[in-house]
Amino acid sequence: MDTETKLFLEKHKITKREVIDAKGQTMYQLADLMKSENKLFAYNTTQCSKGHTIRSRSGHCIVCRPAGITFIRRSLETGNVYIAGSISKQYIKIGMTTVPLDHRFSRLNSRRVGNANDWVLIKSIKCDFANMHEFAIQELLRKYRIEGDKYGDVESQEIFRCSYEKANSTLEKYFEENEIPIIEKKTHLYNPEKYAFRNLINPRNI
Structure with a gap:
């Protein structure tokens, strides 16, 4: 060197x-x-x-x-990759945070990310390199992504018109196929089936 x-x-x-x-x-x-x-x-x-x-x-x-x-x-940081849902907007959000999850969701709702203030944490996976894994999962779901500029918030790039089942199966498959070590995994709702939204493809993202 x-x-x-x-x-x-x-x-x-x-x-x-x-x-x-x-x-x-x-x-x-x-x-x-x-x-x-x-x-x-x-x-x-x-x-x-x-x-x-x-x-x-x-x-x-x-x-x-x-x-x-x-x-x-x-992208090196340890954090939680999470799935969240908004009933009012029929949206799923794939995000990542290194702060306590309750703090993160309080901020999401106070800022009305995606024009919604009813975001609920559905599932989280704590892992190393969380930011890197967040981006990879978002890319796998990109065809369901909403148009970010319409909502005036960069975080809307993390929001998708798909079901929790679609998001969760994508997340689980990603972690399994890439053999990514998981520090902790939690499902935070007893009835995530409430978030069985339609999977709506955005033609611009295909």
Whole structure:
């Protein structure tokens, strides 16, 4: 590791746990290696247009865009991936939080995320790398996603027109097929069948 790289990593407090040496790896090989070893950043990569060689797992140069480091690092955190439902809007929400769940839901309802204030926590799974798993599950359900700009809240990107059963089966299959360790799993409602909403595909997201 050269001095410039070492100083950059130290400045942004990027630890050995987060980084990998990419020497000898193609970008395609590197993406798979970083994923398998749960690394967020790599040094000794191919150079970006400005000659930097430190990249994120997605291939972006973090020297050119250091503001993204905090967001990327958030995916390492332990937290709860959850399924929530709104009866009034017939919506399902797939989200993630590192704060106590009751605090999270109080905020969701006070902010009227998705124009709803009756969000109820249905299920949660506590795990490491919760943010990463949240995004993956949301992507699996993307064809049911509502149009975010219509609701004026970025969190509406986490809201879907589908049933709890569809969301839950997708979540369970994802964790099982990827053999993701679960710290704790809870179903918070005794009657989640109330959230048997219609599965409505958004043609723009197919």
